[in-house]
Amino acid sequence: MSWSRRLLTASAVGAGALVATTFAAGTAGAHGAMFGPASRVAACYAEGPETPKSQVCKDLVADSGTQPLYDWNEVNIASANGQAQQIIPDGHLCSANRDKYRALDWARTDWPATSVTAGAKTFNFRVTAPHQGVMKLYITNSSYNPTQPLKWSNLDLANPIATFASPRTSDNGYYNVNVNLPQRTGRQLIYMVWQRTDSPEAFFGCSDVDFGSGTAAAAGAFAAQAPNAPTEAQIAAGTGHSSVSHYGHGGDALTAQEAAAGTATTGTTLPVDNSTSNLLLGMAGTGLLAATASGVLLARRMRNTAVTA
Structure with missing residues (x-):
């Protein structure tokens, strides 16, 4: 030659x-999870990846190891691009169809559940890297059975309980999302889809809630304990074990006005922008x-x- x-x-x-190298740098990162009500992965991480307390979290670690818990803020699809329903099959919604997080899809009635009532609430999303995007929260409908794998048809997709326009800044590490919970009974599930508008990436999460007054069959054989969200000390202690980035922003550098702003507020749906x-x-x-x-x-x-x- x-x-x-x-x-x-x-x-x-x-x-x-x-x-x-350019594309690898663009896809690295992890960006948050619902803390109030705590998502499944956040609740298990709060129990301690090495010494979980609830049986379901113990079983998760036995099945998948501790890494899914240390990477609690990474349940994502890098190329979702607003097509979540097309690319995530029924039964795999909580894991975003990722094998690493497969245990989150388990249809069990002993997932730690947060006690709730109908009406106006404020949910808290712990964000480790703010991004412009649209976060939608859905609640299960009357077809939902916690002993069966979650399907898209089990969600009230026509009536999200919140549509939140996420900015590139956060309120002390949180997005505070105003929601309106409808009347329900027994165990239900809140499903989160956070689609970035500065890239095709999207994040997903499942939070178990309990409206009370459910039947014995719906309550299941196990008495679920109320979940806790991870503390800031736990987050800091686990960063060294995480395989994903915990920091950064999407898009270009923040403007002076954005850097000075701190409070996240609800807004209208934003158009998808792959800039x-x-x-x-x-x-x-x-x-x-x-x-x-x-x-x-x-x-x-x-x-x-x-x-x-």
């Missing part, structure tokens, strides 16, 4: 590495063109030098 061809090959390989993905693609493409052009230019110079000699 001639030097010019070798150089062009090396340039292409280097450019490919640049593209891979971050387009920016990464542009950066990768620019790097590829620059690397290839440099290789071609250098190869020509070497060939001309060889001819002159």
Whole structure:
């Protein structure tokens, strides 16, 4: 192989590495979970990944290890792009169809459940990396049976209990989401879909709640204990065991006004905007063109030098 061809090959390989690095940097990260009412993964993490208390959390660790709990803020699909219903099959909603989090899909009545009543409430989402996006919360309908795998048809998709426009800042690490809980009885489930509008990535979560007055069959064979949310000390202590990033923002740098703002408020649904993905693609493409052009230019110079000699 001639030097010019070798150089062009090396340039292409280097450019490919640049593209891979660019996209890898864009997909790393983890960004939050519902703490009030606590999601399944957050509740089990709060019990302690190494020494969980409830039977269901013990079984989760026995089945999947402790890593899903240390990565409590990562239940995501990087390329969801608003197509959650199309890409997540029935029975796999709580795990976002990811094998790592498969235990979250277990249809059991001993998941720790938060006691609630109908009416206006404020839910608390612990956000470790704020992003512009739309968070929708759904509640199960009359077809829901906690002993059966959760299906999309079990959710009241036409009437979300909250639609929250998430900003790129948070209120001391939380999004405070106003919801309106309808009348229900017994154990129900709150399903969260947080679709970013600065990238195709989306996050998902399941929080078990109990309206009371349920039948003995609905209550199940196990008495569920009320869940706790992780403390800030627990979050800090587990960061070193996490395999995902706990910090950062989506999109470009915050403006001075955004950095000064701290309170997250509800808003209208935002249009899907893949500007971050387009920016990464542009950066990768620019790097590829620059690397290839440099290789071609250098190869020509070497060939001309060889001819002159």
